[in-house]
Amino acid sequence: MDGDPPLVSSLNSTTVDFDLSPEQQSIRKLAKDFADKEIAPGARERDRGETFPKDVLRKMAPLGLLGGPVPEKYGGIGLDFVSHALVTEEVGRADSSVRTTLSVQISLVEMTILKFGTEEQKQRWLPSLCKGEIIGCFGLTEPEVGSDATKLRTTAKRDGDSWVLRGRKMWISNGSVSKLALVFAQGDPSKEAKGITAFVLERDRQSYGSQALHGKLGLRSSDSSELILDDVRVPDANRLGEIGDGFKIAMTALDSGRYSVAAGAVGVAQACIDASVQYATTRKTFGKPIAGHQLVQELIADMVVETEAARLLVWRAGDLKDKGRPNTRETSIAKLYASEAAQRAADNAIQIHGGYGFSDEFPVERYWRDARVNRLYEGTTQIQKLIIGRFATGIDAIG
Numbered sequence: 386m387d388g389d390p391p392l393v394s395s396l397n398s399t400t401v402d403f404d405l406s407p408e409q410q411s412i413r414k415l416a417k418d419f420a421d422k423e424i425a426p427g428a429r430e431r432d433r434g435e436t437f438p439k440d441v442l443r444k445m446a447p448l449g450l451l452g453g454p455v456p457e458k459y460g461g462i463g464l465d466f467v468s469h470a471l472v473t474e475e476v477g478r479a480d481s482s483v484r485t486t487l488s489v490q491i492s493l494v495e496m497t498i499l500k501f502g503t504e505e506q507k508q509r510w511l512p513s514l515c516k517g518e519i520i521g522c523f524g525l526t527e528p529e530v531g532s533d534a535t536k537l538r539t540t541a542k543r544d545g546d547s548w549v550l551r552g553r554k555m556w557i558s559n560g561s562v563s564k565l566a567l568v569f570a571q572g573d574p575s576k577e578a579k580g581i582t583a584f585v586l587e588r589d590r591q592s593y594g595s596q597a598l599h600g601k602l603g604l605r606s607s608d609s610s611e612l613i614l615d616d617v618r619v620p621d622a623n624r625l626g627e628i629g630d631g632f633k634i635a636m637t638a639l640d641s642g643r644y645s646v647a648a649g650a651v652g653v654a655q656a657c658i659d660a661s662v663q664y665a666t667t668r669k670t671f672g673k674p675i676a677g678h679q680l681v682q683e684l685i686a687d688m689v690v691e692t693e694a695a696r697l698l699v700w701r702a703g704d705l706k707d708k709g710r711p712n713t714r715e716t717s718i719a720k721l722y723a724s725e726a727a728q729r730a731a732d733n734a735i736q737i738h739g740g741y742g743f744s745d746e747f748p749v750e751r752y753w754r755d756a757r758v759n760r761l762y763e764g765t766t767q768i769q770k771l772i773i774g775r776f777a778t779g780i781d782a783i784g
């Protein structure tokens with residue numbers, strides 16, 4: 386028919402392009418230079434002292450890196466999603482604690498307000514989040530409820546033009562340092578998932594409490610806290626999305642957060658390769674650098690293959706996001722694979738470093754400790770497998 390493109394031409398227009406654009410290369414370089422100069426050097430001391438990286442964030446903000454994918458009109462720099470992954474990988478390569486802080490700020494909080502907020506809410510909150518004037522947190526998990534978020538126990542009771550929130554949130558990254566909290570509460574338990582509503586709390590107005598958690602295996606310089614909601618009164622104007630849409634909003638936020646975790650995990654895996662190559666080419670045994678022993682090269686080759694595979698999975702998910710296409714399955718695959726690959730890479734890296742790998746004289750033991758949480762938060766490895774399995778079989782085996 387006139388006007389329809391011939392089939393062959395539409396086939397030819399479908400390309401798989403692994404080359405980054407000049408803009409993507411330049412934002413990657415900016416993030417890499419910043420990570421090498423401003424993030425990596427202090428990572429060990431922050432880890433030892435459980436010091437929240439506020440100085441790093443202060444330096445990142447003017448570069449626009451605290452609001453990467455948020456459009457410029459709301460204070461971000463309008464990065465495409467592949468670029469967002471490139472930046473997140475570089476930050477994750479240097480320090481997973483900083484990367485976690487950023488993942489929550491950008492992918493869970495800013496992107497969720499961007500997607501579900503009214504114009505007034507976006508204007509009100511996004512510019513100060515993107516500039517780093519306020520830190521945000523995302524409160525879904527509770528002391529009794531993690532994977533099964535439909536069962537959350539924090540309640541939201543309507544009272545005139547306000548809501549009264551009561552409950553506890555557990556393991557909330559950025560919780561103690563936050564000035565803004567995106568939280569989820571149950572307004573009608575009889576409706577289960579459909580009774581959950583999302584709210585944005587501004588600490589200066591709806592004072593919620595927090596208690597920092599200590600003694601973590603890794604991510605020691607990121608803040609993890611319990612949030613305390615003791616009858617916190619929230620105006621209805623701070624409701625995000627429709628009443629009862631909270632669970633849907635939380636799951637959409639996790640699609641965004643998982644992508645960021647996956648990119649950060651690729652960064653950890655790359656850091657493990659870099660440290661291992663450096664060490665293996667200088668440390669000598671039996672008269673030659675250990676990189677010259679085939680079994681050591683095998684450890685490195687395994688890391689390289691899995692890191693590249695993980696990176697490509699992240700880029701594919703990002704490409705779908707950039708095209709506005711469904712990507713829950715692809716994001717889960719990337720998150721699952723990258724987080725497991727990062728853990729294996731960190732384990733190989735310690736092996737290559739021998740006894741020194743067991744000490745924080747070298748960064749690889751921190752990579753190993755920090756990589757562990759990627760398999761837990763934003764949906765555990767088991768939950769990712771169940772999401773992927775549901776797409777494969779059509780059967781929901783999560784519940």
Ligand SMILES: Cc1cc2nc3c(=O)[nH]c(=O)nc-3n(C[C@H](O)[C@H](O)[C@H](O)COP(=O)(O)OP(=O)(O)OC[C@H]3O[C@@H](n4cnc5c(N)ncnc54)[C@H](O)[C@@H]3O)c2cc1C
Pocket residue numbers: 489523524525526529530531532533555556557558559604609758761762763764765766767768771782783784
């Ligand atoms: C450092 C850190 C930071 C975090 N930051 C945040 C944050 O900012 N905001 C937030 O809301 N949460 C955060 N979390 C919480 C995190 O998302 C949860 O820990 C995670 O979702 C798992 O929930 P859970 O710990 O309650 O484990 P549970 O849900 O109790 O699961 C325990 C085990 O059972 C398995 N399991 C559960 N259900 C199934 C099933 N159906 N089939 C098979 N296996 C199953 C799990 O995979 C896991 O192995 C953070 C956690 C940590 C450790």
